[in-house]
Structures are given as structure tokens and as C-alpha cells.
Amino acid sequence: MDTTLSDPITEPLLGNTRQEEKSKIYEPITRSGFLDGTRQECLRWAHLLATFVAQSARNIANVLSEFGSWLARLFGCSASKSSLNGQTVPVNLSPLQEERLRLLRQRIDVPYDCSSVKHQDALKELWRLAYPNRQLPPLKSDLWKEMGWQNSDPSTDFRAGGFMSLENLIYFARNYPDSFHRLLHKSDGKRAEWEYPFAIGGVNISYMLVQMLDLQSGKMRTKAGVHFVQLLEDDDVAFDNLFCVAFRVLDSQWLARQASYMDFNEVLKSTRVQLEQELTIGGISRIQDMPSFRMLKS
Incomplete structure (x- = not known):
């Protein structure tokens, strides 16, 4: 019985069987294709950046809104308490x-x-x-x-x-x-x-x-x-x-x-x-x- 341990470096991190490597075919990129790819990549990053900015703005607005509501509740309660104390003092x-x-x-x-x-x-x-x-x-x-x-x-x-x-x-x-x-x-x-x-x-x-x-x-x-x-x-x-x-x-x-x-x-x-x-x-x-x-x- 073969008791040789498998090479830990080549052993997959998950699973116990060795996966076959897929062959890679080199396809040259033409100038127009390169430009199209670059343009699409820029557009993708621009879209991601715009989405991030918009989401951040909404988050900031929500935080400010919640903070404003908290302040209103805080001072509203204090005013009510002060008014109550002005009406009846125990x-x-x-x-x-x-x-x-x-x-x-x-x-x-x-x-x-x-x-x-x-x-x-x-x-x-x-x-x-x-x-x-x-x-x-x-x-x-x-x-x-x-x-x-x-x-x-x-x-x-x-x-x-x-x-x-x-x-x-x-x-x-x-x-x-x-x-x-x-x-x-x-x-x-x-x-x-x-x-x-x-x-x-x-x-x-x-x-x-x-x-x-x-x-x-x-x-x-x-x-x-x-x-x-x-x-x-x-x-x-x-x-x-x-x-x-x-x-x-x-x-x-x-x-x-x-x-x-x-x-x-x-x-x-x-x-x-x-x-x-x-x-x-x-x-x-x-x-x-x-x-x-x-x-x-x-």
C-alpha cells in the first residue's frame, strides 16, 4: 500500500482530489478591442463610484435625519417636563x-x-x-x-x-x-x-x-x-x-x-x-x- 503523503503545496485547500488544470489559449488583443475594453472598464468604475457616492449621501442624510429627530425628542421632552414643573410643583x-x-x-x-x-x-x-x-x-x-x-x-x-x-x-x-x-x-x-x-x-x-x-x-x-x-x-x-x-x-x-x-x-x-x-x-x-x-x- 502506497503511504506517500500528498504534496501539501499542490493539494487543494478544499477537497481531497487533485483538479485538472484547464488549458489557456492566448488570444491577441487588437487596438480597437483594447480601447473598447478600457472604455468599458472606465465606465464600470465610474458607475461604481457614482453608486458609492449616492449611497454614501443617502446614508449621511439618514444619519443626520435620525440625529435631528433624536435632538427634537430630547428637547421636546425637556420642554414638556419644564412646562409640567411650571404647572404643578410637588x-x-x-x-x-x-x-x-x-x-x-x-x-x-x-x-x-x-x-x-x-x-x-x-x-x-x-x-x-x-x-x-x-x-x-x-x-x-x-x-x-x-x-x-x-x-x-x-x-x-x-x-x-x-x-x-x-x-x-x-x-x-x-x-x-x-x-x-x-x-x-x-x-x-x-x-x-x-x-x-x-x-x-x-x-x-x-x-x-x-x-x-x-x-x-x-x-x-x-x-x-x-x-x-x-x-x-x-x-x-x-x-x-x-x-x-x-x-x-x-x-x-x-x-x-x-x-x-x-x-x-x-x-x-x-x-x-x-x-x-x-x-x-x-x-x-x-x-x-x-x-x-x-x-x-x-
């Missing part, structure tokens, strides 16, 4: 904060009732605090206009602020009497010929604060509101104290702008902006920590 409140917020919202919902003895007595108390040395006028009298009510019947001027705005004014007079009387009598600075009415100004400030803190919606949708409700833990009259600060800020900005009666709404808006900034600067654990609070003591 807040964790303690039972005490929840209760004080509930009571505050109850106060907001109470309109001034001219037939209520309690409300009438509160209005009389405001007069006594404002003018301790003067006789109390009837509930309908032009003397009420001296305090800054628009009508001889103050009960018609509480529409926006409700009964709580009257409570805010009384709190201001009782707890910060010096500041209260300086604003009432326009004692500070160079005053305008046509001043804002004191009492009506207070009603508008109460209403502005309710809007700024978003207290009527039942949801915290403003940063100022979120920070404010945290203050209720240690201060059950935080809103009343904020009212007093707001009144001082408004009068300070009024003087700085040399404003007149027709500028009141603009001054009220700028007052809101300043209060929002102070409530959210950080390190504020009570209204007394606000930078503008010191104006109540000056």
Missing part, C-alpha cells in the same frame, strides 16, 4: 403646615359682608387704630375717604381682597404702628400731587399676594408659593407679616420711581417681583429673614 407639607394653609385658604374665601356685625366691628377697629384721637364716623361717611377708601361706604371697596384684606390692615396697624401711620399719612419722602389711596392700596396688595403665592388654586405652581408654605411651620401669621413687608416695599418703590396715581399698577407689579426674589433667595425660614423686613423697623 410639595411635602407637615400636618401643621397643611392645617395652617387650609385655614389661610378659608380666610381668602370670605368676602366682606356689610351686614355682618363682626365685619362692621373690624372696620370700626381699623378706624380707631388709624385715628385714635378722632371720633368714629358712621359706616357711611365721606370721612372714610381720608383713609384712602374710594367711596363713602368702604364696604364697596373690598371686592378683590375680601374680608382678609381688612384683617391685614388691622394686623399692620397693631403690630407695626409706626410704619402703618407713616404710610397712612404719607410721611416719608417727596410725595406726588396725586398719591395712591392708602386703604385701597392695601386691598390691592392682599389680592396681589394671593395671586403671587397661588393660594386659591389648591396646587403650588410658583416658586414663591412653595417657599412661602414652608414658612407656615413656625409662623401662623406669615401671610399677614408678608402683607406688612409688601406695603413697605410698595411705598419705597413708589418714592424711588417718583410715581403718581396712574403708575400704581406698575409699582405693584415691581413690588411683586421684588418679593418673589426675596422669598426664593435661600436661607429664608421666616418672613423676618427677608431683606425688606427691616424697613418695618426703620
Whole structure:
């Protein structure tokens, strides 16, 4: 038996049998045939190159399109999230904060009732605090206009602020009497010929604060509101104290702008902006920590 190993060089890479070599016949190439072949080869390469370029362009376009879609989804989701955060801000409140917020919202919902003895007595108390040395006028009298009510019947001027705005004014007079009387009598600075009415100004400030803190919606949708409700833990009259600060800020900005009666709404808006900034600067654990609070003591 022949045990000679086959030559590994001549052994086919696949298979075990040797293939017969095919005979090759030399065919001379004429000049025209050479040119035709060259032209066809060039055309073939040109076609391949054009196909490659076109395919590459499509691939690049697809990549850019996918990347653009990804960016759109990315920023679209971020905007939606930001918008959602602008609508509702989750807040964790303690039972005490929840209760004080509930009571505050109850106060907001109470309109001034001219037939209520309690409300009438509160209005009389405001007069006594404002003018301790003067006789109390009837509930309908032009003397009420001296305090800054628009009508001889103050009960018609509480529409926006409700009964709580009257409570805010009384709190201001009782707890910060010096500041209260300086604003009432326009004692500070160079005053305008046509001043804002004191009492009506207070009603508008109460209403502005309710809007700024978003207290009527039942949801915290403003940063100022979120920070404010945290203050209720240690201060059950935080809103009343904020009212007093707001009144001082408004009068300070009024003087700085040399404003007149027709500028009141603009001054009220700028007052809101300043209060929002102070409530959210950080390190504020009570209204007394606000930078503008010191104006109540000056």
C-alpha cells in the first residue's frame, strides 16, 4: 500500500482530489478591442463610484435625519417636563403646615359682608387704630375717604381682597404702628400731587399676594408659593407679616420711581417681583429673614 503523503503545496485547500488544470489559449488583443475594453472598464468604475457616492449621501442624510429627530425628542421632552414643573410643583407639607394653609385658604374665601356685625366691628377697629384721637364716623361717611377708601361706604371697596384684606390692615396697624401711620399719612419722602389711596392700596396688595403665592388654586405652581408654605411651620401669621413687608416695599418703590396715581399698577407689579426674589433667595425660614423686613423697623 502506497503511504506517500500528498504534496501539501499542490493539494487543494478544499477537497481531497487533485483538479485538472484547464488549458489557456492566448488570444491577441487588437487596438480597437483594447480601447473598447478600457472604455468599458472606465465606465464600470465610474458607475461604481457614482453608486458609492449616492449611497454614501443617502446614508449621511439618514444619519443626520435620525440625529435631528433624536435632538427634537430630547428637547421636546425637556420642554414638556419644564412646562409640567411650571404647572404643578410637588410639595411635602407637615400636618401643621397643611392645617395652617387650609385655614389661610378659608380666610381668602370670605368676602366682606356689610351686614355682618363682626365685619362692621373690624372696620370700626381699623378706624380707631388709624385715628385714635378722632371720633368714629358712621359706616357711611365721606370721612372714610381720608383713609384712602374710594367711596363713602368702604364696604364697596373690598371686592378683590375680601374680608382678609381688612384683617391685614388691622394686623399692620397693631403690630407695626409706626410704619402703618407713616404710610397712612404719607410721611416719608417727596410725595406726588396725586398719591395712591392708602386703604385701597392695601386691598390691592392682599389680592396681589394671593395671586403671587397661588393660594386659591389648591396646587403650588410658583416658586414663591412653595417657599412661602414652608414658612407656615413656625409662623401662623406669615401671610399677614408678608402683607406688612409688601406695603413697605410698595411705598419705597413708589418714592424711588417718583410715581403718581396712574403708575400704581406698575409699582405693584415691581413690588411683586421684588418679593418673589426675596422669598426664593435661600436661607429664608421666616418672613423676618427677608431683606425688606427691616424697613418695618426703620
